[in-house]
Amino acid sequence: MSQPLPVSGANVQVNLVGLTKNDYRGMPSTLCQGCGHNSIASQIIAALYEMSILPETVVKFSGIGCSSKSPTYFLNRSFGFNGLHGRMPSVATGALFADTTLRGLGVSGDGDTASIGMGQFKHAMRRNVNMVYIVENNGVYGLTKGQFSATAEVGLTLKKQGTNPYMPVDICMEALASNATFVARSFAGDPKQLKELLKAAINHRGIAVLDIISPCVTFNNQENAYHSYTWGKDHEAPLHDITFIPAREEITVEDFEEGTVREVTMHDGSIVLLKKLEHDYDPTDRWQAMRVLEEAQRNNWLLTGLIYIETGRPTLTDLYNLVDKPLNRLTEAELRPAPETIDRVNAMMF
Amino acid sequence: MSQRIVNDFSITVGTVNGSGSSTANTTILRALFKMGIPVSGKNLFPSNIQGLPTWYTIRLSKDGFTARRAEQEIVVAMNPASFARDQASVSPGGVLFYDEGIRQPITRDDIVAYPMPVKEIVRKDPSIPSNLRDLIANMVYVGVLAQMLGIELDKIYQALSFHFKGKQKPIDMNFNTVKAAAEWAAASLEKKDPYFVEPMDKTNGLIMADGNTAAALGAIYGGVQFAAWYPITPASSLAEALNEYLPMLRKTADGRQTYAVVQAEDELAAIGMAIGAGWAGLRAMTSTSGPGLSLMTEFAGLAYYTEVPVVIWDVQRVGPSTGLPTRTMQGDLTFVNFISHGDTQSIILLPASINECFEFGWRAFDIAERLQTPVFVLSDLDLGMNQWMGEPFRYPDVPMDRGKILWEEDLEKLKGNWGRYLDVDGDGIPWRTVPGNRHPASAYFLRGTGHDEYARYSEEPQVWERMVNRLKKKYETARQYLPLPQIEEHGNRIGIVAYGSSEPAVREARHLLQVEHQLATDFLRLRAIPFHREVGEFIARHEVVYVVDVNRDGQMKQLLSVEYPELAARLRSIACVDGLPPTARWIVDSLIEQEVKHESTIAR
Numbered sequence: 001m002s003q004p005l006p007v008s009g010a011n012v013q014v015n016l017v018g019l020t021k022n023d024y025r026g027m028p029s030t031l032c033q034g035c036g037h038n039s040i041a042s043q044i045i046a047a048l049y050e051m052s053i054l055p056e057t058v059v060k061f062s063g064i065g066c067s068s069k070s071p072t073y074f075l076n077r078s079f080g081f082n083g084l085h086g087r088m089p090s091v092a093t094g095a096l097f098a099d100t101t102l103r104g105l106g107v108s109g110d111g112d113t114a115s116i117g118m119g120q121f122k123h124a125m126r127r128n129v130n131m132v133y134i135v136e137n138n139g140v141y142g143l144t145k146g147q148f149s150a151t152a153e154v155g156l157t158l159k160k161q162g163t164n165p166y167m168p169v170d171i172c173m174e175a176l177a178s179n180a181t182f183v184a185r186s187f188a189g190d191p192k193q194l195k196e197l198l199k200a201a202i203n204h205r206g207i208a209v210l211d212i213i214s215p216c217v218t219f220n221n222q223e224n225a226y227h228s229y230t231w232g233k234d235h236e237a238p239l240h241d242i243t244f245i246p247a248r249e250e251i252t253v254e255d256f257e258e259g260t261v262r263e264v265t266m267h268d269g270s271i272v273l274l275k276k277l278e279h280d281y282d283p284t285d286r287w288q289a290m291r292v293l294e295e296a297q298r299n300n301w302l303l304t305g306l307i308y309i310e311t312g313r314p315t316l317t318d319l320y321n322l323v324d325k326p327l328n329r330l331t332e333a334e335l336r337p338a339p340e341t342i343d344r345v346n347a348m349m350f
Numbered sequence: 351m352s353q354r355i356v357n358d359f360s361i362t363v364g365t366v367n368g369s370g371s372s373t374a375n376t377t378i379l380r381a382l383f384k385m386g387i388p389v390s391g392k393n394l395f396p397s398n399i400q401g402l403p404t405w406y407t408i409r410l411s412k413d414g415f416t417a418r419r420a421e422q423e424i425v426v427a428m429n430p431a432s433f434a435r436d437q438a439s440v441s442p443g444g445v446l447f448y449d450e451g452i453r454q455p456i457t458r459d460d461i462v463a464y465p466m467p468v469k470e471i472v473r474k475d476p477s478i479p480s481n482l483r484d485l486i487a488n489m490v491y492v493g494v495l496a497q498m499l500g501i502e503l504d505k506i507y508q509a510l511s512f513h514f515k516g517k518q519k520p521i522d523m524n525f526n527t528v529k530a531a532a533e534w535a536a537a538s539l540e541k542k543d544p545y546f547v548e549p550m551d552k553t554n555g556l557i558m559a560d561g562n563t564a565a566a567l568g569a570i571y572g573g574v575q576f577a578a579w580y581p582i583t584p585a586s587s588l589a590e591a592l593n594e595y596l597p598m599l600r601k602t603a604d605g606r607q608t609y610a611v612v613q614a615e616d617e618l619a620a621i622g623m624a625i626g627a628g629w630a631g632l633r634a635m636t637s638t639s640g641p642g643l644s645l646m647t648e649f650a651g652l653a654y655y656t657e658v659p660v661v662i663w664d665v666q667r668v669g670p671s672t673g674l675p676t677r678t679m680q681g682d683l684t685f686v687n688f689i690s691h692g693d694t695q696s697i698i699l700l701p702a703s704i705n706e707c708f709e710f711g712w713r714a715f716d717i718a719e720r721l722q723t724p725v726f727v728l729s730d731l732d733l734g735m736n737q738w739m740g741e742p743f744r745y746p747d748v749p750m751d752r753g754k755i756l757w758e759e760d761l762e763k764l765k766g767n768w769g770r771y772l773d774v775d776g777d778g779i780p781w782r783t784v785p786g787n788r789h790p791a792s793a794y795f796l797r798g799t800g801h802d803e804y805a806r807y808s809e810e811p812q813v814w815e816r817m818v819n820r821l822k823k824k825y826e827t828a829r830q831y832l833p834l835p836q837i838e839e840h841g842n843r844i845g846i847v848a849y850g851s852s853e854p855a856v857r858e859a860r861h862l863l864q865v866e867h868q869l870a871t872d873f874l875r876l877r878a879i880p881f882h883r884e885v886g887e888f889i890a891r892h893e894v895v896y897v898v899d900v901n902r903d904g905q906m907k908q909l910l911s912v913e914y915p916e917l918a919a920r921l922r923s924i925a926c927v928d929g930l931p932p933t934a935r936w937i938v939d940s941l942i943e944q945e946v947k948h949e950s951t952i953a954r
Binding site: 055060071072076077078079081082084090092093094095096097098101102120123317321322324326328329330332334336342345346349 | 380383509512557558559563567570571572573575576578595599600602605606607608609610612614615616618619620621622623624625626627628629630631632633634648649652742743744745746749750752783784785786787788789790792793794795796797798799807
């Protein structure tokens with residue numbers, strides 16, 4: 001069981017579980033050159049490799065769209081379920097009951113989540129399903145050639161589509177309103193921050209929503225568009241400088257000046273270290289999270305960072321008092337009531 | 351008084367929905383059952399919480415027939431709003447018991463009418479709190495019926511005791527009213543009608559249950575591990591029965607669960623969760639009715655194409671649209687058979703009794719995991735929500751079949767060489783792994799898009815063709831795992847084919863055809879789709895085969911005609927839907943009418 005694949009060559013670097021970065025890779029990407037989704041896939045690979053998480057303990061989920069194709073491009077050694085448009089959350093909800101030691105890693109898009117999948121998205125939040133829920137958010141439908149999505153900003157003008165007349169959906173605001181326990185926003189053009197946020201999200205117990213602005217280089221990357229590389233680079237407003245420190249590593253807070261960092265301790269003792277930038281920001285304060293999202297919306301900032309975190313709430317499967325053994329390994333003797341029980345049941349049928 | 355009529359009539363009670371009459375009605379049903387008299391009880395209720403008229407009809411049949419009858423010899427009228435209609439519904443020579451507080455005229459002189467001073471009897475008992483008087487009032491007709499028909503009071507006590515789970519206070523309060531009403535009737539009413547009940551011994555060793563409870567219990571004995579559902583009439587009580595009985599039967603000694611039941615946000619999510627769980631190696635199910643199933647179609651196609659085991663109970667009601675949500679129909683047959691876009695073929699089980707609901711409850715998981723495909727179990731409101739007599743549930747007689755599943759040690763032996771959709775055994779059924787398997791070669795990426803034998807994305811024309819043809823082969827293989835049809839055959843000219851909850855009506859109809867028309871018939875009851883070879887052979891051996899469908903279009907006849915085009919000319923349809931459970935009389939009349947019509951055509 002769980003034998004790592006043999007490592008070839010003497011100088012190949014391995015992580016704590018003896019795997020190389022290659023063991024975390026997927027198939028070659030078939031998305032456009034420069035697509036934000038590809039850099040997100042790279043950071044997922046890097047984060048999991050660096051965290052020394054066995055790929056067999058991760059299960060990938062996705063819906064339909066460019067974003068939902070991307071789980072093919074990382075973690076070949078993880079199971080994956082590429083299901084229906086907008087229905088990733090329900091599949092993940094059911095599948096994660098089978099073995100609660102598994103960590104769900106969902107990748108969706110703005111169409112898949114904020115339009116057709118809005119209902120399931122919000123219900124996965126309120127159930128606190130134990131998974132990372134990444135939204136690769138680019139404001140358009142790529143696979144169907146560039147129609148506006150529900151996260152496109154009002155007034156956005158695209159050559160073939162005209163001008164978007166509707167107000168956008170704010171994924172983080174929706175997640176927060178639905179009682180998500182981890183809400184963050186990042187930008188595919190900021191890989192350093194993205195990787196740290198991914199690590200914190202992966203380590204979180206419960207639902208971790210990562211709204212990642214991920215430019216569509218083919219249909220929506222003009223300079224003035226909210227979801228473009230240029231606009232993002234110019235307007236990104238990070239809440240803090242984030243570092244994820246796994247439980248096993250020693251923290252060297254003395255590197256930081258006193259009063260310049262905030263620490264959030266996660267369920268396993270890992271720490272999210274938040275270095276203050278312009279303002280102090282407390283991501284455990286839901287009121288403040290709501291306010292900062294509202295401010296960002298009004299002022300047109302691309303607000304990034306860990307917006308909200310709550311570490312104590314039980315996950316969905318925690319609520320069920322399940323046996324320790326994974327449900328999908330239970331035997332007939334553990335699943336079928338004993339023969340003598342049938343008389344008791346029949347006695348109740350009247 | 352004319353000749354005594356014993357244990358062979360129907361009682362219908364008309365009340366106001368939400369007035370608490372169901373306790374009274376099931377008490378009568380259970381008391382009769384305890385007296386050894388074959389009974390069946392059907393709730394004919396509106397889609398409403400409180401206020402609309404509702405009826406409960408009990409049939410007593412010394413000969414053991416349990417189908418609904420249209421005739422109502424005894425009617426109890428408790429609802430002013432339906433009083434005129436209830437009076438009109440009494441069979442000639444029948445009996446009307448009515449709440450004298452209704453104050454509407456008795457207009458028929460061909461029936462016996464007994465007034466009941468409901469309010470007075472309840473008011474006389476000072477121990478009944480005023481807020482419970484309306485509920486307890488229903489016990490007045492229980493007591494009056496008991497006295498006038500001969501229902502044994504100790505059996506009523508047993509029924510109440512069961513209903514209130516031994517809680518003495520409500521048992522006493524209700525039973526005292528029953529007794530007071532019976533005493534009033536003994537002192538005040540003179541028996542003028544010929545209807546009597548008498549103890550028999552025909553229910554010894556039998557149980558009584560509704561199909562939804564039976565299905566849930568079957569699923570529990572089938573090791574159900576995950577159920578997701580969304581409330582819908584008439585399927586809700588199936589999932590609720592899971593919630594009721596799972597804690598009793600499936601918790602470990604230290605109180606831990608080997609199962610999870612999730613109430614989803616809609617049917618899309620319910621089946622999505624069940625498919626996720628089925629994919630991950632759990633015995634997973636969902637239960638719904640037509641409108642919910644309509645929402646589930648896209649997922650059903652995904653599970654068919656990606657080969658995920660999942661069990662879907664469809665407790666059918668009247669459609670299309672919202673239709674008649676509280677009435678019964680065999681309406682989803684063709685829909686389920688062809689469910690989803692593209693080429694699909696469904697595995698369908700057709701239970702006809704509470705015993706088959708129980709059996710298919712566990713067997714459906716074996717079939718789904720063996721075939722790695724959705725299994726649809728088509729029950730209906732009549733079977734699912736009404737009380738039926740039956741043999742005691744039988745413990746599964748075969749070990750669980752978990753199908754072709756590879757764990758770490760299996761993959762070790764194969765040195766990791768396997769393909770998720772490879773047909774290595776030639777039966778169209780591939781091998782699968784499930785998440786949690788820690789072997790580095792265990793994982794695959796399930797996709798609803800085109801894929802090859804190794805689950806890799808493919809748009810190659812020959813790959814698509816190869817994959818869907820293998821699915822077709824699997825569908826052929828499926829037959830050997832499905833319950834055979836039940837056949838009663840004696841070389842008669844006419845055959846009858848039926849399925850599901852119309853079985854009691856068909857059984858009685860065949861009896862009536864024999865007795866009234868000297869017409870002997872053979873019978874085949876379908877229990878699964880795809881059809882077994884025996885079905886075509888049965889049709890081929892008969893000059894004429896009547897197919898009984900509780901739907902407008904004769905959906906089973908349509909499917910049989912497609913399957914056996916060369917035999918289609920022998921098939922005739924007996925099909926109708928009005929929301930009520932079918933009666934034997936309807937089947938007899940339809941069959942005879944068609945026989946006469948065809949004979950005259952031949953004569954001409």
